[in-house]
Amino acid sequence: xxTAIIKxxxxxxxxxxxxxxxxxxxAGTAEIKMHxxxxxxxxxxxxxxxxxxxxxxxxxxxKWELRIHKRLxxxxxxxxxxRQIMRIHVPDTVKIEISxxx
Numbered sequence: 001x002x003t004a005i006i007k008x009x010x011x012x013x014x015x016x017x018x019x020x021x022x023x024x025x026x027a028g029t030a031e032i033k034m035h036x037x038x039x040x041x042x043x044x045x046x047x048x049x050x051x052x053x054x055x056x057x058x059x060x061x062x063k064w065e066l067r068i069h070k071r072l073x074x075x076x077x078x079x080x081x082x083r084q085i086m087r088i089h090v091p092d093t094v095k096i097e098i099s100x101x102x
Contacts, residue, residue: 003101004082004098008037010094013069019096020071022088030081036073065083 001088008016020037027034045066052060075081082098090096 001078002079002082004075004077004085005018005099006036006040006075006085006102007097007099008071009097010069011066011091015091015094016069016071018098019088019090019094020073023073023075023085024090026081026084027075027077030077030084032077032081034073034075034077037071038073040070040072042070 008019008057010016017037024034024037045068047064047066049064050060051062054059075085082100086098
């Protein structure tokens with residue numbers, strides 16, 4: 001038995017939750033212990049820019065914000081279940097980090 005720690009990182013929480021739901025269904029069919037998805041703190045990146053590129057005119061600004069959502073899943077399972085998890089189609093907006101322990 002190996003323990004896999006899966007970290008899902010992305011800009012939209014809907015895509016992350018959909019992948020977490022698929023992993024949870026795989027763990028349920030294989031009857032494996034699973035903890036999660038545990039929501040980790042959302043990182044918020046804010047950026048302000050001037051609207052006029054030359055600097056003349058009014059002092060108006062545009063505010064941009066990027067939010068990075070994270071989820072953590074811990075699975076105690078076999079290699080077969082982990083192979084099924086690795087076959088899940090992942091969109092380009094989501095990054096998956098899988099680390100194995102023991």
